[in-house]
Amino acid sequence: MPIFMDLHELPNGITAKDIAEMHQEDLKIEHKYNCRGLTYWCDEERQTAFCLMEAPNKQAVIDLHQKAHGAIPQQILEVNEAIVESFLGRIEDPIKSKDASLNIINDPAFRTLMIVKLKHKTLRNTEINTLKAAIRGYTTSIKALTANYNGSLVKQETATFLMSFTSVTDTIHCGLKIRDLHNCVITPDLEFKIGISAGIPITKNDGFFEDTIKTSDCLSDIAKGSFSITTAVMGLYEGENQNKPLTKDTAITVLTNKEEDFIMNLMHYTEGIWSHTAIGVNDFEENLGYSKSKLYRTMMRLVGKSPNMFLRDYRLNKALELLIKQDHNISEVAYQTGFSSPTYFTKCFHKKYGILPSSFISNNQNIV
Template sequence: MDRHIVPGIEAKHAAQAHREDLKIQDEYGCRCMTYWVDEERGSAFCLIDAPDEEAVKKMHDQAHGLIPHEIVQVNSNVVEAFLGRVTDPEGYYDPNEPNLKIFNDPAFRIILVSQTKDSRLLKNDLGVRKSEKLLALYHEIMRQQLHENQGREVELKGERFIASFVSVTQAMACAAGIQKGLHVAGELIDLRVGLNAGMPVTQDKSIFGDVIRMAEYLCCTGASNQIVMASIINEIYKDDGKNNLADESAFKSVSPTNENVLQLMFDVLEGRHMDSQFAISDFCLSTGMSKSKLYRQSTTLLGMSPNELIRDYRLKKALSFLKTDRNIAQTTFDVGFSSPSYFTKCFQERFGISPLAYKKLG
């Protein structure tokens, strides 16, 4: 899938360009499946079955000269899950060009990400039967609210759920319905919900990758059973929809400035957490913040000091590593701890279970 940034683009322009692509697609081994056009945001996205990125660029260049700004490899099933189709929708025909099918279908989507406590930790905390019943209830309510609010299920794997919506109002109603449906169970499973919005293709190498990632970061800023909205959600969410929410105190909005800070801190952590020598001085240098500012931002946004944040990030990474065939010593060093004994101590203190016992719960 590629993205073209074309200020002032109209649906008819996109249809004409797509028609020119279809004329020569075979010359480049391509199959132009469909496209999306967003007049308001000046963007178009093409879904193409192609041998490589270069073939897409050359085909577009010869057909109409509009070289894509970004290209990402996608799975058509995932595209359909996010956007609802992989073929052309119904359109209309211009009287002046009766053979030109035109449609205006933006690819801009509202993305909902919900997360619960790790399933193995829930088993340890609540017992196998109770934890399984709560997760089953979580899945049931998720799908029920998704159906009622016309959302699309993209992923539901254990603790993480991803859904896509065309309407902000429906996305918010879905989040509120999930929260209300789970009620006390939401706190027991430590439910977190993040809402963000954006385009499917950016500089990230996966479809809606940066949109999902920010929604996950937002989940980290909220309290248990709270919904956290990105600034863009807050901007476009309609007042009449907001007034229909039963409990607005359960919702939290993050400013654009704080989103940038979150992005910066987590990007640094993702790139440096494996380094056991990574220290607060390195964290400050990488983020361009003084020690006092980093401390203030970390405690305000995430409720923990920078040192606590680094340790917590590493320990959460360890949870996923311990679900693989990595042993405890390998996991220790892969997540940036220099001592297996210290890693075990921190893990036990953070999660109430030893790494070995956690691994056996699988």
């Protein structure tokens, strides 16, 4: 049977005790709707609650809640049991609550998510074996550090890591330790990019933690600097540490809400047009609503690249992904990633990675 998580936006004055009582009312009649309540999360501070249950469909969830106590959820999302557990740490009631008659659970589903990406600066032949060994070593260390800071490694794809934490402080301290790995080990042809944001599992979008993942991904992908966080994360960190701010020597970039919006809009637009050969800087100016000079200044300040260089590098990263899969030849990759010709693509690829695409393919370099 499918598993659903729903979101309840709580009116003022509703407490964890009230939510526990409502949950008990659900359990009393759940059999009538062929449902089974698994657990719930309650966040009095943010006035949200989330129920997790097995049900035949979304309508059964609505009908059960409406009959039991009248509190109809604002959002319902079908979820994967393993994914829920990896983000939130459980899919059933905490052990300490199981024997309580009312089973009050004041446990927020709010999480801080960190994405770490290891990226290649170059792919020169003489350094391939060194890079492979370095990536393996980093992977082992990142997994260990995540566990040491009470985090959960939700997902790993080659050299991209997604982690979930309850504490913002743990998240940032873990990120600093991960960044130190790069500073302590000499691997000049790899760079670390870290992005951190925080949020709830269900919003108006369809994915589980979709908004928060997208934000962390954008920060770790295109934001200038090696370590970027949102203003909201900075505020939460200060709240956990008696208003003590991060020291300047951490070299963490804190984006304002306006800067975060720009980064997100830039990435959203780029994802839709990067493969189109005819797209140029003028299209960015028009669609982002910036003049040529303002767009250039904003890009250099927040991304560290001009619009032209940003689009070129984005396309080259996509091209590298295709070459690693080895499903297409060089000409196909060039045109699929928006380059005007295979010759120009080869020139740009060699300039960025220090190796010709043909040599990369022939050497069968299956790395990140």
